[in-house]
Amino acid sequence: MDAIYDTIENRYKVGLFESPTGTGKTLSVICSTMTWLRNYKRDHVFDIGADPDESSDDEPEWVKSAYRSSIVDKSKEKLKEFETHLDLVEKSHGGKMRAESAGKQKVKRRQIQQEDANFLPDDYHDTDSGSIEAQNVKLNREIESLMNHQVNQAKEYSCKTKIFFSSRTHSQLNQFSSQLRLTSFDASFDDMSERTKYLPIGSRKQLCINEKVSKRGDHSINDACIDLQKTKDGCSYLTKDQSLVNEFSDLSLSRIRDIEDLAILGTELHACPYYSVRQGLDSAEIVSLPYQLLFQKSSREAWGLDIKDAIVIIDEAHNVVDSITSLYAVKITISQLNKVIQSLKVYLSKFAKRLNSGNRINITKLTKICKVLAKFMELEQPSPGAEVKPEDIFENSTGDLVNIHKLDEYLTKSKIAYKIESYMEKTETEFSTTTPVLFEIAKFLRALTNPGKEGKFYWDKTGDEFELRYMLLDPSVIFNEIVTQARCVLLCGGTMEPMSDFSEFLIPQVARDQIKKFSCQHIIPESNLEVYTVDKWGNDSEFDFSFQKREDVSQIDRLGQFILQICQVVPHGIVVFFSSYNFLYKVVHQWQKTSTFQKISTLKTIFQEPTSSSHVDSVLSEYSNAINTSKRGAILFSVVGGKLSEGINFSDNLSRAVLMVGLPYPNAFSGEIVAKRAFIEAQVVEKGGTPQKAKECSNEYYENLCMRAINQSIGRCIRHANDYALIYLVDKRYKQPRIQNKLSQWVKNRLVFEGNIIGSSAKFFSNK
Structure with missing residues (x-):
């Protein structure tokens, strides 16, 4: 918490923070940033509320002091009025039981038959003021005017400096909302209480409550919404009743709500959440939003998001480069x-x-x-x-x-x-x-x-x-727009190593002395995790699962013998990660030709990651059930970068051991990798570097892709303070200091240099 607060207070442009899952990362981010914001609002109330035309340097000090006091009192009174207003709105909403009345209310809607005319575009003319674009602009202006119109004096409160929290998935943003509910903070002024004014925003797919529109796909839902607004009856949820829009806005701020809560609220009030929520943005202290709304300038502008001097928090930041690229x-x-x-x-x-x-x-x-x-x-x-x-x-x-x-x-x-x-x-x-x-x-x-x-x-x-x-090829161009405008950008994640990629490819324009780096150790006891590098097994032959050697039959057989022994000492669940589906299939096929596969199945029930996303839940359910109902447990063969390596937690008995077989380098001959490496090399040469230096930089990028995938996968096994597990890194290359230095700090610090791996593993679990 202190590191994040200091990063903002000391005006670092970017903070890189690694905090393993289970260490309270989200709460730390919330508490440090909200504490800073409240302190900032308290200390800078005069700067925020003063009118430069109403004060002069020529005036006596007592006049200026009185003026400053009046500004503080006025700001405090305005905030008090707004807090009281939100209390009344929340109480009134509960008393009216809108949810019940909304259920009883019958809204007459004409069923409109989908005629062929619905599939026709408006007549198109390049410079026609009455064209569809002109109508859309006019419609958007009307909506903007509707949303911005202020009716109540209590609604004049605004929070100029904001916190924006962005994450990749809907579930991660909902988790943020749930964590925010656990907190409370000192008010911006003494002698009063102040709620956290929070708004979650999202796409139409998340906020639209009109079934005609919401059933559309991601690509067509926006056009379907605009299309419906242009029909004679329009969208029944896009109300012109300003008091209803005000009520939605006030209720969305009156307590912590997630995106589903806003959809429910919109249904209760019969008001469009997607448009109505915008009115509350000016008063919000903290706003959560998905990556696509933050990383696309057009989306920020469409929402009216002003990130100037804001604190921008990006969660799961190891995804940022890939996410911007994919957008x-x-x-x-x-x-x-x-x-x-x-x-x-x-x-x-x-x-x-x-x-x-x-x-x-x-x-x-x-x-x-x-x-x-x-x-x-x-x-x-x-x-x-x-x-x-x-x-x-x-x-x-x-x-x-x-x-x-x-x-x-x-x-x-x-x-x-x-x-x-x-x-x-x-x-x-x-x-x-x-x-x-x-x-x-x-x-x-x-x-x-x-x-x-x-x-x-x-x-x-x-x-x-x-x-x-x-x-x-250069996502820093997009990201720099955010960094330039914001006061501070905090890149946070459970697995941020190797961090050098952020400096090289995401924020190269930021001076190194303007970047703060912090890596937090895991909160589990030292005795709850051991990490082994397994460089050889069997007849002392080395494990080398590089692309050229990984299909060696004798090596695959030795891997099977090692896993057999691990199954005998590790209780409950074991997760084994392979570099690709193709390699996994070849390993399993080889073990089935020998007795290895059958021997493993007598010790653990075997499960294999499906290639289809639709089967993931059923496989996970069966795997979990096998562990919970059988003393022998189960083993799951998975793929790095597959369906199970990110976003799914293998906590407690689901993963008492993780095996990483080889180093999962991406396909060096894929068009994307070839194009990216060529771009990196060209950039180095363009800046005066030698061809050799250029090649080193592209190799570093390629290796870092691999190491980040490793850190993300093995991070699945330790999920809370009382969890415990063993990690086995199976390949001679894990002995190299360069590779070890790119592991997450909490993993690297628990490397065990022990010859008798099986004996040490048995001892580890005998003490649990």
Whole structure:
């Protein structure tokens, strides 16, 4: 807590904080940042509330002192009024039993038959003030005016300096809300109490309560919402009753609510949570939001999020680089293009006579561009990672005559992708698809119009199909927008090592003396965790699971013998991580050819990670049940970076031992890795580095990807203060100091250099 408080107070630009799961990371972040904010508001109340036109340096000191006192008193009174107002609103809401009345209320809604007209875009004209875009802008302005209108004097309270907490998943944000409920803080002024004013915000998918819209996919839900607002009846939840919007806003701040609570509140009040929650943003002290709302400038602007001088907390920060990259990544395949071409053909033949010339012309242009892309992909025989220049795509074609900027503008304004996808979905033709292909094509064209030097088009391959991809190679460009505006950015996570990647690839623009690093030890007793590096077994032959040697049959057999002995001394559950599904299958196949697999199954019930996400829960349930109902326990063969290596906790008996087999380097020949390493090397040379230095930097990046995956996987086993487990790092390379130094501190500090691994393991559990 002290380290975080000092980082903010001493105006470090970025803080890197590693705190293992179970150490109270979230509560520490909440308490330190909220304590700082309340102190800051108390100490800077004059700066916040003063009007520079009402005070002068020429005035006597007693006048200035009286003025300062009046500002403090005025600010305190305003806050008191607001707190009292929220108390009354909360009490009134409970008394009225809105939930019950909302259940009884019958809202008449006409059932509107989905006619073909619903699939038609508005007439399109490039410069028509009455076009769909103009109407959307007008509608958004009306909504903004509605949300910003202030009715009550008590609503004038605002909190200028805020805390923004962002995490990757919905469940992590809900966990933050639940932790926040456990806290209370001293008020910004003496002699009063003050609640924590918190707002969770999210996407339409999380906040929309209109079933017509919320059932849509992630890509089309925004267009569906705008489309519904334009209909004669509009959306019944988007109320123009300002008092209802005020009530929703006040209730959302009156106590700590998570995103589901806001949806329930919206249903009770019959008010749209997605739009109504915005009115409370100005008064909120702390706002939680998913990565995509924070990392996309357009999303921040759409929500009116002002991060200037804010404290920005990013949880699970080991995901940040990948998350930013994936937000801006896009890929297309020939099969996708062919589906889109056929869909456009079907749509145009159906509606040609009902489309105005602007729509017909642009749909024809879109078809032409898709055909040019398909032809380019068919003619090429690329290697994964090979760069593609946008101008090469249109060489020897007339596709370059199409103004892609204008076409992109049409796709954005007309919502044609949503219209066509909706029509194909309704008709259920052979060209309809569960994936929003046309949205991907539109996103790809958008990347073509604004490639930028920080991004790159390149070839990749999945299975037998080639893909044309765009990847943001330098996420620091996006992240720097946040760092520049915020007072301080706190990057927090349970497994942040190796930390050097953050300095090199996420915040290279930040001076090193403006970065604070802190790594917290685990709260478990020293005796509750031991980490073994297993470099050899059996006939003293070394374990080397590098790509070239990992399929050696004798080595796989020795691994089986080692696991057999581990199964005899480790109680309950064991999780074994392999570098890939392919390697896991080959190991299991080899053990099945010998007696190893059968011998392991007599000691532990064997489970294997499924490749399908839909089967993960059932496998985990069966694994847990086998451990809880049988004395012999179970063993789970899993994959690093798979369905079970992140986000699922193997606490207590679910994992009394973790085995990491080899070092899980990603595929060195994948297009993404080849493109990224080439970019890193080019950047080093551009800054004056030698080719050798460039190669070292790209190798370091590649190795760090592997080590971060290791830290994330083995961190699954210790989840609270009383937990205990053993970790086995099975490969001779784990003996190297360079590799050990990239392990999480709490893992590295518990390395055991013991020859008799099985004997030490048995002793470890005999004392538990």
